[in-house]
Amino acid sequence: xxxxxxxxxxxxxxxxxxxxxxxxxxxxxxxxxxxxxxxxxxxxxxxxxxxxxxxxxxxxxxxxxxxxxxxxxxxxxxxxxxxxxxxxxxxxxxxxxxxxxxxxxxxxxxxxxxxxxxxxxxxxxxxxxxxxxxxxxxxxxxxxxxxxxxxxxxxxxxxxxxxxxxxxxxxxxxxxxxxxxxxxxxxxxxxxxxxxxxxxxxxxxxxxxxxxxxxxxxxxxxxxxxxxxxxxxxxxxxxxxxxxxxxxxxxxxxxxxxxxxxxxxxxxxxxxxxxxxxxxxxxxxxxxxx
Amino acid sequence: xxxxxxxxxxxxxxxxxxxxxxxxxxxxxxxxxxxxxxxxxxxxxxxxxxxxxxxxxxxxxxxxxxxxxxxxxxxxxxxxxxxxxxxxxxxxxxxxxxxxxxxxxxxxxxxxxxxxxxxxxxxxxxxxxxxxxxxxxxxxxxxxxxxxxxxxxxxxxxxxxxxxxxxxxxxxxxxxxxxxxxxxxxxxxxxxxxxxxxxxxxxxxxxxxxxxxxxxxxxxxxxxxxxxxxxxxxxxxxxxxxxxxxxxxxxxxxxxxxxxxxxxxxxxxxxxxxxxxxxxxxxxxxxxxx
Numbered sequence: 001x002x003x004x005x006x007x008x009x010x011x012x013x014x015x016x017x018x019x020x021x022x023x024x025x026x027x028x029x030x031x032x033x034x035x036x037x038x039x040x041x042x043x044x045x046x047x048x049x050x051x052x053x054x055x056x057x058x059x060x061x062x063x064x065x066x067x068x069x070x071x072x073x074x075x076x077x078x079x080x081x082x083x084x085x086x087x088x089x090x091x092x093x094x095x096x097x098x099x100x101x102x103x104x105x106x107x108x109x110x111x112x113x114x115x116x117x118x119x120x121x122x123x124x125x126x127x128x129x130x131x132x133x134x135x136x137x138x139x140x141x142x143x144x145x146x147x148x149x150x151x152x153x154x155x156x157x158x159x160x161x162x163x164x165x166x167x168x169x170x171x172x173x174x175x176x177x178x179x180x181x182x183x184x185x186x187x188x189x190x191x192x193x194x195x196x197x198x199x200x201x202x203x204x205x206x207x208x209x210x211x212x213x214x215x216x217x218x219x220x221x222x223x224x225x226x227x228x229x230x231x232x233x234x235x236x237x238x239x240x241x242x243x244x245x246x247x248x249x250x251x252x253x254x255x256x257x258x259x260x261x262x263x264x265x266x267x268x269x270x271x272x273x274x275x276x277x278x279x280x281x282x283x284x285x286x287x288x289x290x
Numbered sequence: 291x292x293x294x295x296x297x298x299x300x301x302x303x304x305x306x307x308x309x310x311x312x313x314x315x316x317x318x319x320x321x322x323x324x325x326x327x328x329x330x331x332x333x334x335x336x337x338x339x340x341x342x343x344x345x346x347x348x349x350x351x352x353x354x355x356x357x358x359x360x361x362x363x364x365x366x367x368x369x370x371x372x373x374x375x376x377x378x379x380x381x382x383x384x385x386x387x388x389x390x391x392x393x394x395x396x397x398x399x400x401x402x403x404x405x406x407x408x409x410x411x412x413x414x415x416x417x418x419x420x421x422x423x424x425x426x427x428x429x430x431x432x433x434x435x436x437x438x439x440x441x442x443x444x445x446x447x448x449x450x451x452x453x454x455x456x457x458x459x460x461x462x463x464x465x466x467x468x469x470x471x472x473x474x475x476x477x478x479x480x481x482x483x484x485x486x487x488x489x490x491x492x493x494x495x496x497x498x499x500x501x502x503x504x505x506x507x508x509x510x511x512x513x514x515x516x517x518x519x520x521x522x523x524x525x526x527x528x529x530x531x532x533x534x535x536x537x538x539x540x541x542x543x544x545x546x547x548x549x550x551x552x553x554x555x556x557x558x559x560x561x562x563x564x565x566x567x568x569x570x571x572x573x574x575x576x577x578x579x580x
Contacts, residue, residue: 120565139570159562161451161500162571169579199499199530199560206496209489210451240489270489272449275410278575280429281452285568289459 004260006147008174009033009041012233012252014222019048019063023071026088027078033253034082039108039147042087044220044233045155045178046101049091054225056131064093068112072104080110085145087152089178091132092117101133101154103178108146116141118154119163126184126226129156140166148173148260155179158200158217162284164207173260174214175207181219182229197230201242209240212267214258221249238266294550296437298464299323299331302523302542304512309338309353313361316378317368323543324372329398329437332377334510334523335445335468336391339381344515346421354383358402362394370400375435377442379468381422382407391423391444393468398436406431408444409453416474416516419446430456438463438550445469448490448507452574454497463550464504465497471509472519487520491532499530502557504548511539528556 011029015022026047033041046052048071052060065071067090079086085108092102092115101118117136121129140163142151151172157163158177167175181200183193200217208215214237221231233246235256246252267273283289301319305312316337323331336342338361342350355361357380369376375398382392382405391408407426411419430453432441441462447453448467457465471490473483490507498505504527511521523536525546536542557563573579 119567119570122565124559124561135567156565159500159560160566161455161496162566162574165451166571166573166579169573169576171580195529195531202492202495202530203499205492206451206500209493210449210496239485240492241485269414270449271414273578275412275446276450276452276577277409277425278577280409281456281574283456283459284452284571284574286459287566287568288563289456290461 005257006040006260007038007255007257008216008235009036009038010216010218010233010235010246010254011041011043012219012221012231012246012254013044013047014251015047015050015220015224017050022048023074027074029253030078030084030086031082034084036253036255038084038255040085040087040145040150042176042178042216042218043089044218045089045180046091047089050224051180051220051227051229053129053132054126054227056128060132061099064091064099067092067102067104067115072106072112076106076110076112079106079108083108085147087176087178089154099133100136101129103152103154105143105145105150105152113143113145114141116152116154118157120156120160122156140170142167142170142172148258151175153177155181158204161207161210164211168211168213172213173263174216174258177204177215177217179217179219180229182227185226185228197232201232201234205236205240205242208236208238210272212238212263212270212273214238221251238263239270295547296330296550297328297545297547298506298525299326299328300506300508300523300525300536300544301331301333302509302511302521302536302544303334303337304541305337305340305510305514307340312338313364317364319543320368320374320376321372324374326543326545328374328545330375330377330435330440332466332468332506332508333379334508335379335470336381337379340514341470341510341517341519343419343422344416344517346418350422351389354381354389357382357392357394357405362396362402366396366400366402369396369398373398375437377466377468379444389423390426391419393442393444395433395435395440395442403433403435404431406442406444408447410446410450412446430460432457432460432462438548441465443467445471448494451497451500454501458501458503462503463553464506464548467494467505467507469507469509470519472517475516475518487522491522491524495526495530495532498526498528500562502528502553502560502563504528511541528553529560
């Protein structure tokens with residue numbers, strides 16, 4: 001197994017009301033990540049804003065922007081300067097009345113490789129995303145960056161094994177999950193909270209195992225209105241072992257060296273891709289088999 | 291949420307060379323399970339024999355039997371007598387030269403509801419199953435037993451999220467996984483062994499989470515040749531919390547009361563089935579997207 005280690009950085013932040021201040025902080029964190037040797041940096045979901053989906057308010061659409069647009073312009077310059085890949089989650093304005101939850105992927109030469117639009121959109125008390133975001137229509141994608149072939153999926157996507165599988169089948173070596181997940185304040189007991197955090201980690205570790213791929217989840221921290229974002233950004237190796245975890249409350253740049261050689265190692269020792277019964281999977285396209 | 295609790299029993303056993311002795315022991319365990327109030331009992335994978343797939347030997351085909359056949363006849367009588375559902379994994383002889391790794395499902399009135407033939411067949415050092423078993427051709431199935439609608443998947447199937455999903459989409463409330471998994475003796479270090487056990491648990495917990503379903507895994511114990519079967523039979527609730535676990539070395543009847551009301555509770559609070567992007571899942575039927 002040859003050593004092909006790629007250092008990645010996950011930027012776990014507190015956000016404030018001013019998008020400019022959040023963007024500035026994110027840029028500083030990208031510079032710090034580069035200074036620490038990171039080659040790919042991933043920002044948390046909707047890093048430029050507070051998590052505005054806690055309520056349904058028309059004026060919040062003003063927070064959207066085109067992608068590419070002013071934010072990606074700034075990040076592309078930074079990416080080129082530091083020769084670092086940047087994954088940036090933004091509130092995309094596609095047209096008046098048409099918005100997406102989108103991640104742009106910028107290569108280490110500053111070029112924009114493309115974008116992924118969140119495919120699975122939640123809508124639950126405190127997370128009214130179906131009001132804001134049209135479900136993605138670009139499908140599952142991989143981006144051949146200078147340092148690795150990566151896939152990007154966003155938050156709610158993490159609960160769907162189908163999304164991880166479809167991204168890995170295209171060649172992803174690392175799956176990045178920009179995320180904004182937290183506890184609702186009325187659910188204060190640890191008995192309710194711990195299983196939520198554990199389920200969130202378990203399901204993502206399972207994508208690593210099922211697909212023999214690195215998984216990197218980047219979550220926000222801080223309390224915003226009724227939500228306490230639970231941090232715990234982490235990296236799982238291709239056999240589901242969580243190798244690094246950020247803490248629950250504080251800002252952090254989480255670094256990990258991903259050994260891409262481990263992917264083929266685990267996939268040959270646990271050859272699940274070899275044995276999928278693809279001719280029997282057609283009914284996965286059904287809502288329910290009744 | 292109404293309380294619809296169903297007590298299940300997982301029979302974790304050591305096997306010996308004599309199939310008759312194993313069958314006798316299994317029958318005793320079924321009686322004991324019934325005496326302890328279990329309504330559904332699941333035996334481990336290939337409970338009648340040693341795990342013969344460690345080598346490729348033509349004479350081992352003599353261990354096979356028809357399903358239904360002599361073993362199911364005996365188990366059906368027991369099921370009727372104790373009004374207990376029995377899931378029994380057997381080496382099925384379908385025709386000369388055509389064999390399956392099959393689980394029969396017997397209802398509490400002693401009738402045979404049908405069988406599931408293992409869909410995903412492993413083949414790795416120590417687990418030469420592709421020599422013995424033709425991949426299943428009955429598809430993923432559910433069985434409407436007197437006490438619950440159950441799905442049965444077998445061992446290697448547990449690594450494939452597709453199999454769990456396809457079974458749950460048909461209405462499964464509990465997924466049973468009869469299993470024979472262990473460590474190979476040359477991999478003696480805990481550093482190698484723990485991640486294997488953890489990955490095995492994690493991937494199955496993830497099926498519970500993604501689908502809002504109970505998962506019950508039944509593994510064997512004991513050392514046979516080069517393999518140490520790792521026990522650790524367990525039950526996960528529909529949010530991925532492991533509520534009971536058997537130990538690593540000894541025989542055990544693991545009991546758990548499954549509250550079927552929790553299924554709708556978790557599926558509505560974490561509504562993943564609502565949000566699947568089924569129109570985008572067609573390429574799951576591809577081997578690789580290249």
